[in-house]
Amino acid sequence: MKYTFRQLEVFLAAARFQNITRAAEYLAMSQSAASSALKELENQFDIQLFDRVGKRLQLNELGRLYRPRAEALLAEATDLELALSRHSEVGALKVGATLTIGNYLAVGVMAQYMNTPTRPKVTLEVANTHTIAQRVRDFELDIGMIEGELQASELEMIPWRDDRLVAFCSPQHPLAKKGTLTDDDLRSATWIMREPGSGTRQSFERGMHGLLPDLKVLLELEHTEAIKRAVEANLGIGCLSEVVLADAFKRGSLVPLSIPHRPFDRHFYFILHKQKYRSAGIDRWIQLCREL
Structure with missing residues (x-):
């Protein structure tokens, strides 16, 4: 295998922060190590994933094409690592919810999800539909819960409740x-x-x-x-x-x-990125919501 998970982590962090220094800080790496990892990834395949404008890194068309696949691969690897190390089927989850759902329904689901021997952490972000959809689209949330329909080719909408x-x-x-x-x-x-x-x-x-x-x-x-x-x-x-x-x-x-x-x-929906790996934690979250 010509690439490492660490190189993919640097690629995704650079895509998120558009700056190699911030990406290195996020990954607890030195800037030189992060820069080297990204450069090695590009050199190994003779590609360029970013347009470099000063200190800013902007994903180019090739980078946007491979970002979802890298996200899915790392998510699956993380889920496997959690299952192996904690002997648990569910792990930490980043959930986004619109205000009605987040303030009145999601907290009860969080309590049930975290009430297991391994105490998996749930991070809940509450915002409006447009913001939650954008965060799921950018792979910053594992799953979203929204109150309205939306048109987004990258997202899968799963009906939840009336x-x-x-x-x-x-x-x-x-x-x-x-x-x-x-x-x-x-x-x-x-x-x-x-x-x-x-x-x-x-x-x-x-x-x-x-x-x-x-x-x-x-x-x-x-x-x-x-x-x-x-x-x-x-x-x-x-x-x-x-x-x-x-x-x-x-x-x-x-x-x-x-x-x-x-x-x-109207209906409430779950939203997932179509190219995101659907972990056991996501399936468990959806199950708990349906039982609510």
């Missing part, structure tokens, strides 16, 4: 006592919404097709709890996942609004 958006307001809001809302009610209301790029916003806009230009949007917020607080303060009405709102509805601090003629059903 969900539904629910419009809501404070008990003191004029619409709280009304039965079914009409489109005129929706146009006249003031809205507190999730930010563009989130799965919730995507689902909301799909359900409100034909009305969007007429809606009065007061605030666009990144956090569901901030939206709930703003609606409780009677600044407007909102629309979030029923998962997020269940406790508030039970307490009576928020009340649901009926809009049966607007389609707010």
